[in-house]
Amino acid sequence: MAFAAINSAGAPIAEIEEAFATEPSLKQRVYDAIGSTPYHEPLFKDLARYTSSLLARAATTTSLPFVPPPSNGPAAKKRKIENGQPQVTVQSSADLKYPNAPVQFYVQDVSFAIPQRKKLMLEITASGGLRARNQATKEIEFGVSMDRIRHALCLPVPEKTQKQFNFCIIPEYADGITPPPEGVNGSDCMVFTVADGPAKAAFTGLGQQIGHNEGETAEGLIRKLLNDTMPNTNVVRPDERQFVSAMPEAHRKGEKAYHVKAFRGSKEGYLFFLSTGILFAFKKPLLFFSFDTIESVSYTSVLQRTFNLNFLARPRNGSEEDQMEIEFQMIDQADFSGIDTYIKRHGLQDASLAEARRAKVYNVNSGKNQDGAAEAGGEEEESELQKAQRELEDEEDEDEEDYDPGTDGDSEGSGSDDDEDDSDDDDEDEEDAEEEEDAADQDGDGDEDLINQKLGNEV
Numbered sequence: 086m087a088f089a090a091i092n093s094a095g096a097p098i099a100e101i102e103e104a105f106a107t108e109p110s111l112k113q114r115v116y117d118a119i120g121s122t123p124y125h126e127p128l129f130k131d132l133a134r135y136t137s138s139l140l141a142r143a144a145t146t147t148s149l150p151f152v153p154p155p156s157n158g159p160a161a162k163k164r165k166i167e168n169g170q171p172q173v174t175v176q177s178s179a180d181l182k183y184p185n186a187p188v189q190f191y192v193q194d195v196s197f198a199i200p201q202r203k204k205l206m207l208e209i210t211a212s213g214g215l216r217a218r219n220q221a222t223k224e225i226e227f228g229v230s231m232d233r234i235r236h237a238l239c240l241p242v243p244e245k246t247q248k249q250f251n252f253c254i255i256p257e258y259a260d261g262i263t264p265p266p267e268g269v270n271g272s273d274c275m276v277f278t279v280a281d282g283p284a285k286a287a288f289t290g291l292g293q294q295i296g297h298n299e300g301e302t303a304e305g306l307i308r309k310l311l312n313d314t315m316p317n318t319n320v321v322r323p324d325e326r327q328f329v330s331a332m333p334e335a336h337r338k339g340e341k342a343y344h345v346k347a348f349r350g351s352k353e354g355y356l357f358f359l360s361t362g363i364l365f366a367f368k369k370p371l372l373f374f375s376f377d378t379i380e381s382v383s384y385t386s387v388l389q390r391t392f393n394l395n396f397l398a399r400p401r402n403g404s405e406e407d408q409m410e411i412e413f414q415m416i417d418q419a420d421f422s423g424i425d426t427y428i429k430r431h432g433l434q435d436a437s438l439a440e441a442r443r444a445k446v447y448n449v450n451s452g453k454n455q456d457g458a459a460e461a462g463g464e465e466e467e468s469e470l471q472k473a474q475r476e477l478e479d480e481e482d483e484d485e486e487d488y489d490p491g492t493d494g495d496s497e498g499s500g501s502d503d504d505e506d507d508s509d510d511d512d513e514d515e516e517d518a519e520e521e522e523d524a525a526d527q528d529g530d531g532d533e534d535l536i537n538q539k540l541g542n543e544v
Contacts, residue, residue, distance in 0.1 A: 097291050098126075104133035104140075106188045107208075107223060109292045187211040190295075190310055192279075192303065193220065193286040198251075199369050200227060200273040207277060209310055211290065215254065215275070229256050229272060236260070236373055237320045238364060239308055243344050243355055246336050248281040250304045251367060252311075252320075261372040262409075263400040274371050279303040321361050328358035328427045331419040345420045347394070347413040356394075356413060358427045363396075365413065372411065374398055380408060381436035382428050384421075391415045394424070397436065 098119075105112035115133075119126050188208050195207040197217060205217040205226060216228025236255040241248065256272040258265040265271045284303035287295050295306070308320045323329075323343035330342040344355040349365065349372075357364045362375040380397040387393075394416055399408045416424075428435065 098130065098133075100130045100133040100137070102291055103187070104136040106290055107191075107218065109288060112292055186214065188290040190290065191218075191288055192284065192307070193288075196278045197276065198278065198367060199276040199371070207307075209314060213314055213316075215311075215314075217275075217277075227273065227275070229254065229275065231315045232317060233257050233272065234315050234318060236361065236375070237311055237315060237318055238357075238359065239304065239320050239322050240357055240364075240366070241323070241334075241343065242278065242367075243334070243342065243346075244336050248337060248340075249278050250281065251276055251278050252307065253364065253366060253371065255371070255373055259371075260375065260378070261370050262374065262378045262398050263403070274369075276367060276371070279307060321359050323357060324360055327360050327430075328423055331423060332417065345416055345424070348415045349411070349413055356416075358424065376431060376433070377401065379433055381434040383436040385412070385437070386414070388418075390418055392418060392421060395436075 098116075101112060101115055105115065115129050119129055187210060189211045191206055191208040193206050194204050195217075197203060197205050201217075204220070206220050208214075208216050208218055210216070213231040214228055215231060215234070217226045218224065219226055233256045234254055235257050236253075238251075238253040238255070240251050240253065242251050252275075254275040256274070258269070259272045259274050281304060282302060284295065284301065284306050287303060287306060289295055295301075308322075312319050325341065325343075328343065330345055332342060334340040334342040344357050347354060347356050347365070352368060354365050354368055357366065362373055363379075364374075365372040374396055378398050378401060380399050383395045383397075385393045385395055391414075394413045396411045396413075397408060398411065399405070
C-alpha cells in the first residue's frame with residue numbers, strides 16, 4: 086500500500102515511461118496495477134523492456150517511409166508519381182526514422198489543416214522534432230526537424246466567432262517561392278489550430294497534464310515550447326506597429342484585425358503583413374514572401390473601392406529568369422494607406438510606374454504633341470519636314486498666307502505681281518487710264534511721279 090501511495094503521488098518508473106510514452110491511458114493502467122499489486126512491479130518492468138526492444142528493432146530495420154495499413158474507410162488521395170516512383174513529400178528527419186524517440190510534450194485533438202485535414206496528436210520530441218501522430222493507429226503521419234524550420238507564425242484566425250490561432254510552420258523550400266534543389270525532397274508546411282483558452286489536453290512526456298492548472302493558454306504554451314526548441318527562428322505574431330487593418334474584426338467587435346482579404350485568381354485567402362514578410366493563407370498552397378525574395382511591389386487596377394497588389398518575387402540564389410509575378414486582387418481601398426506605409430517602411434521597391442506597366446503608345450495621333458512618339462521618331466519627322474519645305478520652294482503657292490516677303494528679293498516681289506490674274510490687270514489698266522486723262526493738264530514730270538506712286542501702291 087505504501088508503494089501504491091508513492092505511485093499515486095506521481096513517482097515515475099523509467100522502463101514504463103519509455104515503453105508507454107505515447108500511450109498515456111495504457112501507462113496509467115500499468116501504474117494502477119502496480120499500485121494495487123506491488124509484487125507485480127518486476128513483471129511490468131520486464132514487459133516494458135521487451136516492448137522497448139521490439140519498438141527499437143522495428144525502427145532500425147525499417148528503411149522505407151511509413152505506409153499506413155489499409156483501412157475500411159475511403160481511399161486516401163495518392164501523391165503524384167515521378168519517374169515511376171511515388172513522390173515522398175513527408176519531411177525526412179531523425180524523428181520519422183525513429184518514431185519512438187522520447188516525447189517531451191504532446192497535445193491531443195489538434196485540428197490540422199495542412200498537409201492533412203484531420204485531428205491528430207501534436208508532439209514535440211526531446212531530440213528536436215515536431216510531428217503529428219494518428220490517435221487511432223498510433224502511427225506518425227508527418228513531421229519536421231526543428232532545425233529545418235525557417236518561419237514559424239502564430240496568427241489569429243479571421244472571421245471566427247470564437248477566437249482561435251493558427252500556427253503556420255514553414256520549413257526550408259516550402260514558402261512557395263523557392264523550390265527545392267534537384268535531388269532534394271520538398272517539405273510541406275504545417276498549419277494547425279488551437280483555441281484561445283487553457284491547454285486542457287496538453288501533457289509532458291511523463292504524462293503529467295500541464296497548462297490547465299496554471300491557467301496558461303494553449304497558444305502561449307506551444308509558442309513558448311517552439312521558441313525554446315527551434316534553433317533558427319522564433320514564432321512571429323502580428324504587430325500593430327507593422328500593420329493593422331482599417332476595418333476591425335467583423336465577427337469579434339472591438340478587436341483589431343491584422344489581415345486583409347484578397348483573391349488569387351478564384352482562390353480566396355488572407356494577406357498578413359508581418360515583421361519578417363508577407364503571408365497569403367490559409368489554403369494550400371501557402372505563399373510566404375520574405376523580404377529577401379521580393380524584387381518589387383506594384384499597385385494595379387486601382388479603382389474607387391478596390392485595387393490589386395502585385396509581387397515580383399525571385400527565389401533565393403535564383404536568376405532573373407526565375408522571377409515570378411503573383412497578383413492578389415480585390416483588396417479593399419480602405420487598407421491602401423496601411424499597406425503603402427508598410428511597403429515604404431521596409432524599403433520594398435514600388436514598381437507601379439515602371440516602364441513595363443505603362444500604357445502602350447500607338448502612332449495614331451503622331452501629328453499631335455506626344456513626347457514619347459516624337460522622341461522615338463525624331464529623325465524621321467525632321468526629314469519629312471525638310472522634304473515638304475523643298476517641295477514648297479519648288480512650286481508656286483497661290484495662297485498669300487504662305488507667302489513670306491522677308492525671304493524674297495524686290496525683283497521677285499515685282500515678278501509675282503506680273504503673274505497675277507489677267508482680269509485684275511485689265512481693271513487696274515482702266516483705272517490707270519482714267520487717272521492719266523484727269524492728270525493730262527499737269528506737268529509731264531508730275532504724271533510720271535503719279536504713275537510710279539500708283540504702281541508702288543499696287544505692289
